[in-house]
Amino acid sequence: MPQAHSYRTTVIWTGNTGDGTASYRGYSREHVVDIDGKPPLKASADPAFRGDPELHNPEDLLVAALSQCHMLWYLALCSTSGVVVTAYQDDASGDMVEDPDTGGQFTEVVLRPQVTIADVAMLPMAEKLHEQAQSKCFIANSVNFPVRHEPEITTPQ
Numbered sequence: 001m002p003q004a005h006s007y008r009t010t011v012i013w014t015g016n017t018g019d020g021t022a023s024y025r026g027y028s029r030e031h032v033v034d035i036d037g038k039p040p041l042k043a044s045a046d047p048a049f050r051g052d053p054e055l056h057n058p059e060d061l062l063v064a065a066l067s068q069c070h071m072l073w074y075l076a077l078c079s080t081s082g083v084v085v086t087a088y089q090d091d092a093s094g095d096m097v098e099d100p101d102t103g104g105q106f107t108e109v110v111l112r113p114q115v116t117i118a119d120v121a122m123l124p125m126a127e128k129l130h131e132q133a134q135s136k137c138f139i140a141n142s143v144n145f146p147v148r149h150e151p152e153i154t155t156p157q
Contacts, residue, residue, distance in 0.1 A: 010034040015044075030055065059106075063094040065139050066109050066147055073133035074113070083126045084118035086156070111149040120155040127153060 015028030029045035030052060045051030046059050067090045078085050090113045098104035117126050130151045134140060140147040 008036070025050070028052075059094065059096060062106070062143075063092050063109055066094075066137070066143070067092040067111055069137040069139040070111050070130075070133050070147075070149065071113065073136045074115075074129060077129045077132050077136075078117075078126065081125055081129060083122045083129065085115055085126075086118055087114075087116035089114045106143070106145045108145055109143075109147045111147065111151075113149065113151045115151060115153045117153060117155055123153060123155070127151065 010033075012032045012034060013030075014032055015030040017027055019026050021027050029050055031043055033041040033043055035041075042055055043061075044055035044057055046057045047053040051057055071088055071090060075085060075088065077083075090111055092109060092111045094106055094109040096104055096106045113130070115126065117123065130149055134147070134149055137147075
């Protein structure tokens with residue numbers, strides 16, 4: 001029987017500079033993402049939408065969530081399949097297009113994990129497990145655009 005999980009977050013707009021949203025340029029896009037028991041995350045809009053470039057934005061966080069989900073599944077699958085991962089870094093990117101009618105949407109996210117494994121003999125399995133991680137990722141299974149991965153797997157010399 002499938003298990004259900006619920007997640008709660010509070011987003012608080014902190015960008016009222018005195019006149020609220022009286023004008024499009026007159027308010028800040030800053031906000032706080034607050035999740036019980038975790039440090040608050042100060043965020044904003046993407047700079048293209050009048051946001052603060054020094055703060056996280058929803059688009060960055062979506063790409064990060066996809067990368068994190070893939071990594072966590074991949075590490076779990078490796079640990080249960082005898083593949084010892086000693087390092088993992090993903091340089092992920094996402095592409096979004098604006099649309100004047102719908103607002104826009106992501107068209108693709110590409111994950112580029114750079115993985116180091118302990119044993120060269122496990123290389124075929126390590127490559128195969130990226131496919132499994134992709135199919136199990138909760139976040140990737142929830143979006144309506146392609147999430148591709150281009151892994152690079154190495155072993156110590």
